[in-house]
Amino acid sequence: xxxxxxxxxxxxxxxxxxxxxxxxxxxxxxxxxxxxxxxxxxxxxxxxxxxxxxxxxxxxxxxxxxxxxxxxxxxxxxxxxxxxxxxxxxxxxxxxxxxxxxxxxxxxxxxxxxxxxxxxxxxxxxxxxxxxxxxxxxxxxxxxxxxxxxxxxxxxxxxxxxxxxxxxxxxxx
Amino acid sequence: xxxxxxxxxxxxxxxxxxxxxxxxxxxxxxxxxxxxxxxxxxxxxxxxxxxxxxxxxxxxxxxxxxxxxxxxxxxxxxxxxxxxxxxxxxxxxxxxxxxxxxxxxxxxxxxxxxxxxxxxxxxxxxxxxxxxxxxxxxxxxxxxxxxxxxxxxxxxxxxxxxxxxxxxxxxxxxxxxxxxxxxxxxxxxxxxxxxxxxxxxxxxxxxxxxxxxxxxxxxxxxxxxxxxxxxxxxxxxxxxxxxxxxxxxxxxxxxxxxxxxxxxxxxxxxxxxxxxxxxxxxxxxxxxxxxxxxxxxxxxxxxxxxxxxxxxxxxxxxxxxxxxxxxxxxxxxxxxxxxxxxxxxxxxxxxxxxxxxxxxxxxxxxxxxxxxxxxxxxxxxxxxxxxxxxxxxxxxxxxxxxxxxxxxxxxxxxxxxxxxxxxxxxxxxxxxxxxxxxxxxxxxxxxxxxxxxxxxxxxxxxxxxxxxxxxxxxxxxxxxxxxxxxxxxxxxxxxxxxxxxxxxxxxxxxxxxxxxxxxxxxxxxxxxxxxxxxxxxxxxxxxxxxxxxxxxxxxxxxxxxxxxxxxxxxxxxxxxxxxxxxxxxxxxxxxxxxxxxxxxxxxxxxxxxxxxxxxxxxxxxxxxxxxxxxxxxxxxxxxxxxxxxxxxxxxxxxxxxxxxxxxxxxxxxxxxxxxxxxxxxxxxxxxxxxxxxxxxxxxxxxxxxxxxxxxxxxxxxxxxxxxxxxxxxxxxxxxxxxxxxxxxxxxxxxxxxxxxxxxxxxxxxxxxxxxxxxxxxxxxxxxxxxxxxxxxxxxxxxxxxxxxxxxxxxxxxxx
Numbered sequence: 010x011x012x013x014x015x016x017x018x019x020x021x022x023x024x025x026x027x028x029x030x031x032x033x034x035x036x037x038x039x040x041x042x043x044x045x046x047x048x049x050x051x052x053x054x055x056x057x058x059x060x061x062x063x064x065x066x067x068x069x070x071x072x073x074x075x076x077x078x079x080x081x082x083x084x085x086x087x088x089x090x091x092x093x094x095x096x097x098x099x100x101x102x103x104x105x106x107x108x109x110x111x112x113x114x115x116x117x118x119x120x121x122x123x124x125x126x127x128x129x130x131x132x133x134x135x136x137x138x139x140x141x142x143x144x145x146x147x148x149x150x151x152x153x154x155x156x157x158x159x160x161x162x163x164x165x166x167x168x169x170x171x172x173x174x175x176x177x178x179x180x181x182x
Numbered sequence: 183x184x185x186x187x188x189x190x191x192x193x194x195x196x197x198x199x200x201x202x203x204x205x206x207x208x209x210x211x212x213x214x215x216x217x218x219x220x221x222x223x224x225x226x227x228x229x230x231x232x233x234x235x236x237x238x239x240x241x242x243x244x245x246x247x248x249x250x251x252x253x254x255x256x257x258x259x260x261x262x263x264x265x266x267x268x269x270x271x272x273x274x275x276x277x278x279x280x281x282x283x284x285x286x287x288x289x290x291x292x293x294x295x296x297x298x299x300x301x302x303x304x305x306x307x308x309x310x311x312x313x314x315x316x317x318x319x320x321x322x323x324x325x326x327x328x329x330x331x332x333x334x335x336x337x338x339x340x341x342x343x344x345x346x347x348x349x350x351x352x353x354x355x356x357x358x359x360x361x362x363x364x365x366x367x368x369x370x371x372x373x374x375x376x377x378x379x380x381x382x383x384x385x386x387x388x389x390x391x392x393x394x395x396x397x398x399x400x401x402x403x404x405x406x407x408x409x410x411x412x413x414x415x416x417x418x419x420x421x422x423x424x425x426x427x428x429x430x431x432x433x434x435x436x437x438x439x440x441x442x443x444x445x446x447x448x449x450x451x452x453x454x455x456x457x458x459x460x461x462x463x464x465x466x467x468x469x470x471x472x473x474x475x476x477x478x479x480x481x482x483x484x485x486x487x488x489x490x491x492x493x494x495x496x497x498x499x500x501x502x503x504x505x506x507x508x509x510x511x512x513x514x515x516x517x518x519x520x521x522x523x524x525x526x527x528x529x530x531x532x533x534x535x536x537x538x539x540x541x542x543x544x545x546x547x548x549x550x551x552x553x554x555x556x557x558x559x560x561x562x563x564x565x566x567x568x569x570x571x572x573x574x575x576x577x578x579x580x581x582x583x584x585x586x587x588x589x590x591x592x593x594x595x596x597x598x599x600x601x602x603x604x605x606x607x608x609x610x611x612x613x614x615x616x617x618x619x620x621x622x623x624x625x626x627x628x629x630x631x632x633x634x635x636x637x638x639x640x641x642x643x644x645x646x647x648x649x650x651x652x653x654x655x656x657x658x659x660x661x662x663x664x665x666x667x668x669x670x671x672x673x674x675x676x677x678x679x680x681x682x683x684x685x686x687x688x689x690x691x692x693x694x695x696x697x698x699x700x701x702x703x704x705x706x707x708x709x710x711x712x713x714x715x716x717x718x719x720x721x722x723x724x725x726x727x728x729x730x731x732x733x734x735x736x737x738x739x740x741x742x743x744x745x746x747x748x749x750x751x752x753x754x755x756x757x758x759x760x761x762x763x764x765x766x767x768x769x770x771x772x773x774x775x776x777x778x779x780x781x782x783x784x785x786x787x788x789x790x791x792x793x794x795x796x797x798x799x800x801x802x803x804x805x806x807x808x809x810x811x812x813x814x815x816x817x818x819x820x821x822x823x824x825x826x827x828x829x830x831x832x833x834x835x836x837x838x839x840x841x842x843x844x845x846x847x848x849x850x851x852x853x854x855x856x857x858x859x860x861x862x863x864x865x866x867x868x869x870x871x872x873x874x875x876x877x878x879x880x881x882x883x884x885x886x887x888x889x890x891x892x893x894x895x896x897x898x899x900x901x902x903x904x905x906x907x908x909x910x911x912x913x914x915x916x917x918x919x920x921x922x923x924x925x926x927x928x929x930x931x932x933x934x935x936x937x938x939x940x941x942x943x944x945x946x947x948x949x950x951x952x953x954x955x956x957x958x959x960x961x962x963x964x965x966x967x968x969x970x971x972x973x974x975x976x977x978x979x980x981x982x983x984x985x986x987x988x989x990x991x992x993x994x995x996x997x
Contacts, residue, residue, distance in 0.1 A: 042224075043226075047217075048217070048220070048224035049216070049217020049218070050217070051221070051383070051384070051433070052223075052385075053383045053384070053385065053466065053881060054466040054880065054881045054882075055465070055466070056466065056880065056881070056882070058466075058880060058881040058882040059383065059881045061383055088217070089215075089216065089217035090216070090217055092216070093216055098212070098215065098216070102212075102215040102216065105211075105215045106207050106208075106211035106212055106214070106215045107207055107211075108844065109208065109211075109844045109845055109847075109848040111211055111214040111215050112672035112673070112674075112848060112852065113214075113382070113383070113384070113431070113432060113433050113434045113435075113671060113672025114210070114213075114214025114215070114219050114431070114433070114672065115221065115382075115383045115384045115433030115434060115672075116383045116433075117214055117215055117217075118217045121215065139889075140889040140890060140892075141889075141890075143889045144888050144889045144890050145888075146889075147383060147881065147886065147888065148383070149380075149381055149382060149383055149434045149436065149852075149855075149856070149886070150434055150672050150848075150852050151848060151851060151852050151855070152851035152852045152853075152854055152855030152856075152892055152895065153855070153889050153892045154851045154892070154894075154895055155847075155848055155851065157889075174205075177897075178844070178847065179205035179843060179844045179847070180205065180843045180844075180847075180899070181843065181847060181897045181898050181899040182611065182896050182897060182898050
């Protein structure tokens with residue numbers, strides 16, 4: 010096989026200045042998982058079809074399987090590993106965990122980051138706006154409903170409201 | 183227990199329960215939301231090699247030669263495997279050991295693995311595949327069950343009941359024809375259920391490690407580590423005691439990771455050959471080739487019904503397209519005939535089922551395993567019967583319910599039965615009576631019901647050992663560790679163990695460490711399939727916890743100078759029920775017990791009750807408990823485009839008792855979602871030409887519901903505790919999927935007056951039926967004939983009400 014020499018880039022990963030060397034053909038997904046050990050970012054197709062590898066690039070959700078690692082030089086990447094701070098979960102992580110928005114958990118990092126980007130742009134999204142923002146992410150476990158509810162609950166708490174989950178979503182109608 | 187900042191705090195005020203039934207966080211939820219959970223592909227080891235499989239480019243062919251010499255010489259390639267290197271066959275069922283790790287003399291579907299390579303990089307392994315030369319001699323390939331029935335030759339396998347029919351079943355419980363003839367009406371219908379696939383978001387992955395001391399370790403995204411353990415021992419000819427299988431948390435399973443797979447055995451062998459860790463992660467396309475999903479199934483049903491709605495007899499036929507290998511197929515075939523009897527009373531019942539081999543990816547168990555197809559047929563059939571008899575479909579069902587604590591015609595023992603309550607809930611919640619047959623054209627409602635097993639009564643391979651085992655260790659610091667072979671696939675099985683032990687011992691679920699799915703560390707649990715885990719591992723955990731409680735209570739009682747039965751366990755304390763201030767911490771109580779008895783550890787195990795049926799084939803269908811669901815779907819059908827939208831589904835599920843109600847609702851919503859996909863869009867479709875190529879092996883082209891298609895779901899939990907379930911719990915992971923497809927089909931009829939007697943209900947089919955109806959045709963899309971199958975002489979079993987004892991009778995052959 011051809012052995013391509015590695016190329017080093019510097020970029021911001023989860024708020025930390027990071028330097029990493031990798032073969033230039035590698036995608037951001039591969040760089041994160043294989044060269045930086047950040048396996049929280051998952052993959053479902055590596056063809057840009059499922060949204061499972063979503064990370065934030067300068068705050069915008071991107072499919073890391075379609076972004077070259079080289080293209081991230083000088084930019085800021087946020088992965089699920091960067092969400093919890095000082096041993097405390099992000100409000101979205103809290104509500105995803107409490108409501109059961111994560112079942113197998115495989116698509117969860119991608120949904121969390123897509124939702125985080127949504128709330129950064131729109132702190133009070135409607136249900137339809139949430140659906141639209143998450144339409145590029147597939148989940149086979151939850152039927153999405155607990156994800157919507159978790160996003161709504163976290164959004165309310167992030168707005169400073171003292172919100173609790175709806176009893177029906179935990180105990181049925 | 184609801185202390186502020188406690189990670190296990192309830193997220194809303196629960197009903198009057200301590201732990202069981204409450205909506206607690208799952209024990210693995212935090213690691214899932216932080217990305218800390220290690221799935222199989224997240225594992226990496228120093229000097230690890232990467233494995234790739236070469237797959238057949240032919241749907242059916244003899245392998246004339248394989249030349250892998252050039253691949254073996256490629257720089258970076260460490261080992262190459264072909265079929266003859268692993269000649270011992272395997273398969274999930276003892277009766278169909280028909281798979282090889284790599285094909286030996288023939289390939290049976292496009293995608294069948296023929297060679298494996300281990301190399302230092304994935305790119306090198308992929309490049310090496312291109313250097314392997316395989317010479318094929320093409321054979322006639324079969325793309326459908328009908329073709330396979332029509333052509334007994336060439337045989338895809340050299341075993342099976344006849345020609346290309348893998349399995350042919352004929353079971354008759356009472357004289358069904360005579361029963362049907364007693365009906366005031368006799369209705370006959372044909373249905374088709376297209377195949378669909380699990381589509382877990384995680385592609386299958388496995389890593390194998392070989393130690394020179396002769397120990398093999400395999401990490402794999404499998405739902406059934408115990409069966410993988412057995413398959414590895416068999417194929418690799420290693421003592422099982424030297425093999426350790428660890429099921430990593432599955433990134434979705436839905437039945438698709440329940441078979442032992444070629445890639446698992448290949449990496450194990452390659453690790454043994456190279457002495458280095460070897461990993462494989464399937465591409466998404468390869469996941470479609472692993473498949474084991476829903477069998478495409480053609481069905482014919484004939485039922486006699488009295489004017490009062492009671493069923494007098496039923497005759498049901500199914501023809502399953504099994505794909506290229508046996509997998510769970512024999513069981514799947516029986517399941518297409520087993521559970522018809524547990525919802526509506528059928529006094530006489532005849533089932534004929536056949537499974538054909540075809541040259542497609544093998545079918546197997548997908549959520550609902552063999553029962554969603556007949557349930558679709560039955561519930562649409564009932565809808566048509568109700569209309570014919572001028573009954574409201576809800577009323578008709580309520581009149582014919584199987585009573586609780588009864589035996590069915592095919593000897594299934596029904597325990598708790600909450601279907602009536604379920605129907606009432608969705609009828610009321612959906613305002614059914616106001617809507618049914620009364621909504622404007624284009625809008626409609628449909629109702630359907632279902633039932634599912636809470637685990638199979640019999641194990642996959644014959645043995646009389648428990649189906650689930652738990653070990654429990656109490657630490658003197660007050661922590662408890664639970665060991666169980668059960669496998670977390672997102673359904674919450676790890677949490678169930680913690681909740682049940684915490685409930686019994688009065689501690690916090692998060693004080694419990696859960697160790698699961700590791701054949702070196704955990705007692706056997708048969709696996710995460712057939713909705714068996716909550717009931718079976720739950721009962722095993724309950725027994726182990728009660729035994730620990732007994733030991734601890736004995737010594738706490740001595741100290742408190744009270745009888746042992748007065749000791750209570752709650753809030754991490756062990757105290758006197760009559761005077762709760764007198765007591766000690768749970769940890770102190772464990773220490774007293776440990777001082778007196780030594781290390782405190784207990785075991786629990788669970789074996790299902792004996793089945794009532796004693797006939798050949800009675801092994802499929804019995805379960806310790808049956809769950810029940812009722813569902814109303816509301817649809818919007820655009821008569822111009824045929825597009826069906828589902829705004830809302832109301833579902834009531836009899837779960838016996840919720841262990842964690844939020845987790846139960848999560849399973850219900852996920853089931854509705856997957857059922858909606860099967861109802862409207864999902865199809866594992868092939869090009870019908872000679873190549874039998876999968877049409878759409880990608881996540882983009884295999885249509886599944888996104889957030890934009892998913893409906894609202896209104897869930898009602900019906901709790902009719904079953905004496906066989908832990909705290910009364912029954913299954914929830916699969917049953918609520920089943921009524922969705924027929925409810926949608928019935929709603930489409932209510933909306934636009936056409937019958938789509940097959941799923942998926944695509945716009946093309948709806949439009950075709952609407953246009954046909956406008957031209958004076960029947961307004962139906964669906965199959966029109968059921969092929970002639972060489973059915974065997976039926977196994978005749980007198981029903982319980984005919985004095986039967988569950989055994990078949992031997993009758994003289996008719997002249």
